[in-house]
Amino acid sequence: MKIQEKCIPCTINQAIKVADMVGLKEKDELLRSVFAYLSKVDFKSSSTPELNGEIFSLLKKETGNADPYRETRAHYNKIFLERLPKWEQEINGMDNPFLGSIKYAIIGNVIDFNPMYDLPFQDIESCFAAWKEEPLELDDSALLQQEIRKADTLLYLGDNCGEICLDKILIKKIKETNPLCRIFFATRGEAVVNDSIEEDAYAVGMDGYADIISNGDGSLGTVLYRTSAKFQEAYQNADIVIAKGQANYECLSEEKKNIFFLLMTKCSVIADDIGVAAKKMICMKSRNRQ
Numbered sequence: 001m002k003i004q005e006k007c008i009p010c011t012i013n014q015a016i017k018v019a020d021m022v023g024l025k026e027k028d029e030l031l032r033s034v035f036a037y038l039s040k041v042d043f044k045s046s047s048t049p050e051l052n053g054e055i056f057s058l059l060k061k062e063t064g065n066a067d068p069y070r071e072t073r074a075h076y077n078k079i080f081l082e083r084l085p086k087w088e089q090e091i092n093g094m095d096n097p098f099l100g101s102i103k104y105a106i107i108g109n110v111i112d113f114n115p116m117y118d119l120p121f122q123d124i125e126s127c128f129a130a131w132k133e134e135p136l137e138l139d140d141s142a143l144l145q146q147e148i149r150k151a152d153t154l155l156y157l158g159d160n161c162g163e164i165c166l167d168k169i170l171i172k173k174i175k176e177t178n179p180l181c182r183i184f185f186a187t188r189g190e191a192v193v194n195d196s197i198e199e200d201a202y203a204v205g206m207d208g209y210a211d212i213i214s215n216g217d218g219s220l221g222t223v224l225y226r227t228s229a230k231f232q233e234a235y236q237n238a239d240i241v242i243a244k245g246q247a248n249y250e251c252l253s254e255e256k257k258n259i260f261f262l263l264m265t266k267c268s269v270i271a272d273d274i275g276v277a278a279k280k281m282i283c284m285k286s287r288n289r290q
Helices: 007-021 028-038 048-063 070-092 097-110 121-131 141-148 163-177 198-203 229-237 245-252 268-274
Strands: 153-157 182-187 211-214 240-244 259-264 281-285
Touching: 007 028, 007 048, 028 048, 048 245, 070 097, 070 163, 070 198, 097 121, 097 141, 097 163, 097 259, 097 281, 141 163, 141 240, 141 281, 153 163, 153 229, 163 182, 182 198, 182 229, 198 211, 211 229, 240 245, 245 259, 245 268
Parallel strands: 153 182, 153 240, 182 211, 240 259
Antiparallel strands: 259 281
16 A cells, blocks of 8 residues: 555654653754655655654654653553463453454554554453454454465564564464464564564563564564565565554555455554455455465
């Protein structure tokens, strides 16, 4: 997906929010830098995740803070880890634990600090209570499980902090489905908003179930041409790619690859592109598979 005009205000709001987080009182020069960058962007060839990654890099440079969300990521990873045994018990008690693990991983996708859909934790707990009973709006979970049974390698593209703990439960179910399948869990290459990086994956124990790999880039999502050679090799060799979150959908929806997208449609831009309403849970195989 290319940049949509509705995404621009969200990008500006994110810049202001990060500036507030790091205590930057005078924002004039920062905003001038952001608008100067935006004035040079080729909106017809770039994606919103790439744009937001560049803006965040600019913010880090301007504010002198290389990782504004580090404490936030650690906090949400901790509280999700504390609740993980309860959630895993709930999933294992379901009629279809594999589908349940997909649902919980998608519900975990509400952990996002974009100002357009930031939620306090008490609302997140309410989301689990409400949405775990809801069906997936698009449900290719049975197909995904079927393909996992015969896969040699699987690449799982992570998304946000906190959410990564629910990803771990799903990856455990994938290992139960096919113990011989080698799983790679990919993080962002550097700090960008509250997206998970390598230290987060190790902190939640992901290395007990998957090989952790950085994508080598600081964009939101997975902007393939910017990723490292090591990541691209893992991507090309994977029999299945599981892509979490809206940013990964924006980056990879046009790829001719065996990708399963797991996400919550948090905004109308993504919902309209997929063809569903907003605030729906999606497990969808790529429509561009050769």
